[in-house]
Amino acid sequence: EEQLKNVAALSDKLGWSRPPLPFRATCSPSSLSFAVAREVVEDREEQQALLRLDDAAARLAREGRYLERRSRYLAAIAAIKDALGGHLYCNDK
Known part of the structure; x- marks a missing residue:
């Protein structure tokens, strides 16, 4: 859950918003893992490799690793954007 919040x-922050994940505390681990x-x-x-996994615990563990990598990637992009004064692309104003 913490990884999801970090990625979101x-x-x-980067302006790459996605629709919020329909997370509910009452979701089963299986439902949550498929939603993620x-x-x-x-x-x-x-995504396809995750959806092929039969075990929700294995799927959630792999998703956790994916979300950690994604958080590090997004944090690096955000740091670069901040260092460039908020402009990430040449045509940003």
Whole structure:
């Protein structure tokens, strides 16, 4: 859950907002793992590999590792953007 919040906050900071994940504390681990794979994982090969896993615990563990990597990537992009005065692309004003 913490990884999801980090990715969402960093994506929002970069202006790459996505629709909020329909997370509810009452979701089963299986439902949550499928929702994360479907809505959060952007790499299609990784997404398909996750959806093929039969075990929700294994899927959630792999998603946790993916979200950690994604958080580090987004944090690096945000740091670069901040260092460039908020402009990430040549055509940003």
